[in-house]
Amino acid sequence: MTASDPQNSPQAALRRALGTLGPLDEKTIEARTDAYFGRTRHIVEHFGDSRVTYAVFIRRPVIAACGLVVQWLKNVAKAQGFALDCREMYAEGEWVGAGEPLLYLTGSFIRLAPLETLVLQRIGSTCVAAHNAYQMAMALPTIPFLAMDARHCAGFEMQEQMAYAAGVGSRAAQKEGARGFIGNANDATAGFFGLDAGLGTMPHALIGYxxxxxRAAEMYDEVYPHDPLTVLVDYFGQEITDALAVCRRFPERAAKGHLSVRLDTHGGRFLEGLDPQTSYGVLERHTPGTIRRYRSDQELRDLVGTGVSAAAIWRMREALDHAGFHHVKIVASSGFNVAKCSTMRDAHAPIDVIGSGSFIPDRWSETYATADIVAYDGQPRVKLGREFLLQKARDSQETS
Known part of the structure; x- marks a missing residue:
């Protein structure tokens, strides 16, 4: 470990995750791959191996986030004892156009054929999620984000992929001056954000308890007296009333900026005291003209509708400032995807932190990655319509 690569760096976290990435044994891989890849392997074993080159690509623009799959392949090659040449066409975090090859994989057909299904599982959704995280960060470049996606993932493998993707997309945005995702909600993947542990204070269940x-804020303060305190305020539908009660109970925390209120009002109702008419009024007071520029029904809902709207956030800021709690922060969550972040930017919503898992792709069909063999024993050959992959392969060889 070098001084520039500390134990909690994203690079070290990637190595820790990849050190045990599996499955690596052949029987498990064959059981999880598509049957025709397994049969292809047995046919090639019968007639003789070939050294092939695969091109791996996605049909939509993405941010390159291939580190997990590349190291997984290297782990498999090491465990099974075969040579693998993996050419990454883009650096991590680099923008990739639709259909551009992400990887060229060269090696034994017998060994690579069973891996295609598992490779594609590990690359498409990760690159799309990285792209979404990047877009969200760039839409609101001054606001830090927290990755709160784990509860929406189908098991830990997806959770790991999504956290990794948010880290990659975020660092791409940070290179352009955005704050990006500064942490996530659990310990296991916190290293992808350079942290030792996940972030967060309380769920709704603690308030119910x-x-x-x-009282939930008091309980938290008693057990974690030295930690910053973020309090959910929507449980009883009294966001403003409860937020001000907490601020008055903890004036020192409020004055020092160590107290935040989190808005997570669900889409079935308005924030306390708001309705359509008063929501319009709030925006007119603080960001005149915004409501006249909306372009879609979804934008209108994000501006003045139910749930955590721009009007709701402005109303909370208005109430806190009127009561003298200028340093209390507002954490916003609930449905913050790329589109909602763009709307919040247009409304100049006074958000201090956003908690979101909505960088997970909305439409799974857009994550479908594809792999085609483009050369057999050094002879270029690809199915009709994919000849562009051959040219990309030639170009990469000439520049390498």
Missing amino acids: AGSTL
Whole structure:
């Protein structure tokens, strides 16, 4: 470990995750791959191996986030004892156009054929999620994000891929001046954000247990007196009332900026005191003209609708400032995807932190990656319509 690569760096976290990435044994891989790849392997074993080159690509623009799959392949090659040449066409975090090859994989057909299914599982969704995280960060470049996606993932393998993707997309945005994703909600993948542990204070369940929002804040403060305190304020539908009660109970925390209120109002109701008419009024007071520029029904809902709208966030800021709590921060969550982040930017919503898992791809069909063999024993050959992959392969060889 070098001084520039500390134990909690994203690079070290990637190595830790990849050190045990599996499955590596052949029987498990064959059981999880598509049957025709397994049969292809047995046919090639019968008639004689070939050294092949695969091109791996996605049909939509993405951010390159191939580190997990590349190291997984290297782990498999090492465990099974075969040579693998893996050419990454783009650096991690680099923008990739639709259909551009991400990887060229060269090696034994017998060994690579069973891996295609598992390779594609590990690359498409990760690169799309990285692209979404990048777009969200760039839409609101001054606001830090927290990755709160784990509960929406189908098991830990997906959780790991999504956290890794958010880290890659975020660092791409940070190179352009954005704050990006500064952490996530669990310990296991915190290293992808350079942290030792996940971030977060309380779920709604703690407030239900405590019986009141204020009592939940008091309980948290008693057990974690030295940590910053973020309090959910929507449980009883009294966001403003409960937020102000917590601020008055903890004036020192409020004055020092160590207290935040988190808005997570669900889409079935308005924030306390708001309705359509008053929501319009809030935006007119703080960001005149914004409401006249909306372009879609979804944008209108994000501006003045139910749930965590721009009007709701402005109303909370208005109430806190009016009561003298200028340093209390607002954490916003609930449905913050690329489109909602863009709307919040247009409304100049006074958000201090966003918690979001909505960088996970909305449409799984857009994550489908594809792999085609483009050469057999050094002879270029690809199915009709994919000849562009051959040219990309030649270009990469000439520049390498």
